[in-house]
Amino acid sequence: MSTVHPILYEPVDDVERLDVYRPGGYHPIQVGDHLHNRYGVVHKLGHGSFSTIWLAKDEQLSKYVAIKVGTAYSDHKEADILAELASPACRKQDQRGNKLITPVFDRFTLDGPNGTHPCLVTSPARCSLADAKEASTFPDGMFQLDVARSMAAQVAMAVAFIHDNGYVHGDLHLGNILLQFPWRLDLLSTSQLYEEFGHPDPQPVVRADGESLSAGVPSHVFPPVWLGKISEHITLAQAKILLTDFGVAFRPAQESRFKSYSPLPIRPPEARFDVTTPLSFSSDIWSLACAIWEILGLRPLFDGWLCTEDDITSDQIEALGPLPPEWWKKWDARSKYYTEDGQPKESCEAWSWNQRLERDIQDPRRRSGLDILEEEEQDALFEMLWRMLAFRPEDRPSANEVLQMAWMRNWAIPDSERTWNNEGDMKQRIGLPKSSNSQAPGQDLN
Numbered sequence: 001m002s003t004v005h006p007i008l009y010e011p012v013d014d015v016e017r018l019d020v021y022r023p024g025g026y027h028p029i030q031v032g033d034h035l036h037n038r039y040g041v042v043h044k045l046g047h048g049s050f051s052t053i054w055l056a057k058d059e060q061l062s063k064y065v066a067i068k069v070g071t072a073y074s075d076h077k078e079a080d081i082l083a084e085l086a087s088p089a090c091r092k093q094d095q096r097g098n099k100l101i102t103p104v105f106d107r108f109t110l111d112g113p114n115g116t117h118p119c120l121v122t123s124p125a126r127c128s129l130a131d132a133k134e135a136s137t138f139p140d141g142m143f144q145l146d147v148a149r150s151m152a153a154q155v156a157m158a159v160a161f162i163h164d165n166g167y168v169h170g171d172l173h174l175g176n177i178l179l180q181f182p183w184r185l186d187l188l189s190t191s192q193l194y195e196e197f198g199h200p201d202p203q204p205v206v207r208a209d210g211e212s213l214s215a216g217v218p219s220h221v222f223p224p225v226w227l228g229k230i231s232e233h234i235t236l237a238q239a240k241i242l243l244t245d246f247g248v249a250f251r252p253a254q255e256s257r258f259k260s261y262s263p264l265p266i267r268p269p270e271a272r273f274d275v276t277t278p279l280s281f282s283s284d285i286w287s288l289a290c291a292i293w294e295i296l297g298l299r300p301l302f303d304g305w306l307c308t309e310d311d312i313t314s315d316q317i318e319a320l321g322p323l324p325p326e327w328w329k330k331w332d333a334r335s336k337y338y339t340e341d342g343q344p345k346e347s348c349e350a351w352s353w354n355q356r357l358e359r360d361i362q363d364p365r366r367r368s369g370l371d372i373l374e375e376e377e378q379d380a381l382f383e384m385l386w387r388m389l390a391f392r393p394e395d396r397p398s399a400n401e402v403l404q405m406a407w408m409r410n411w412a413i414p415d416s417e418r419t420w421n422n423e424g425d426m427k428q429r430i431g432l433p434k435s436s437n438s439q440a441p442g443q444d445l446n
């Protein structure tokens, strides 16, 4: 059942939902606030359903940090999980994977008119991969091929790292994969940062009924700063990613989770058809395959725009073949799309794998003048994704097995190694001395 939200405030574009400034909801924060006697808020980075995220200056260490301020409903689980993944015990097992997970520098709580809010201090990133694609100047927002391969390998490594440490991420989409800064933001003073990326733009919050604001509502809200980069302009050396948002992550050994919180297009089918078996690591493998497709191409593998759960199931069958028989029988809406012997009804336009590759990856890449996948690479990619998208979760490979597959070994991992080996070259290219930590760049910050 959908909830109807009364219109309490005059609308403001590109900000969090204003009606969530209420007891249990967001904490009212303004640029200029000083948090936890240490962090001066200088800009807004973004918002999610359960948090607002702020760029702040850590006055003790003179460096910029991102502070994720949770709603008062949210628990401390995300911070606990990230702290555990950052612990020396986890980190020493896998040096590679842990650089790809949001680090935790500090955590504290804020008490305010809407309750007590968990706050997580992490490193600021440029933008999410979804934002980078959306910002493209082309109608088709995509990454250069080597960049896409590198990012795909890094996400798989990050997933292998968290799986090795017993956690399922549970929400692997491009909005939760961030692009790291290729240089230290700390090189900029706050005024240089404003000059380079724009000043905060406070928008007044006005009640629709003309009444005054209650104590839990901020006087102003802030559209996020754009620190990001347009997808096709990201170079291989700049393609370092961070996997973020562990808000729905869980440990299958400790918690039986039956419901998936992933968006419909990347949601594993067992969450719909096998609701009595707890979700496990393989649910991330399904979503990882969908994320890799979208990183390489233009659009999601299973399109979710105005789609229902039934449309997505039908789309999955078109791409992957018949559902396991017991799931097929459970699917009440099957007769809308298929005859009883599983043939698509004429009204359905079926898209095979090859057609999808053309439609979603190769053709848009060609149109944007970007490299396409050669035949040998296409075959290796198909082989990997086909196995990751097995309907039955137990038939999918583990994240470590994915990293051993030919596409990863021969195409994606070599490009990710070039991303991580380029650090020194990168600093030279943007005109920074390799050991610089005080000088403002004044060069190409993009």
Ligand SMILES: Nc1ncnc2c1ncn2[C@@H]1O[C@H](COP(=O)(O)OP(=O)(O)OP(=O)(O)O)[C@@H](O)[C@H]1O
Binding pocket: 045, 046, 047, 048, 049, 050, 051, 052, 053, 066, 068, 122, 123, 124, 125, 126, 127, 128, 131, 175, 176, 178, 244, 245, 247
């Ligand atoms: N460290 C960061 N640096 C820069 N931007 C960030 C950072 N963390 C989050 N953001 C921005 O804020 C957005 C929301 O963050 P996040 O997904 O962690 O919040 P959430 O409340 O858990 O969201 P959701 O609605 O997905 O549960 C991200 O998509 C990104 O644009």
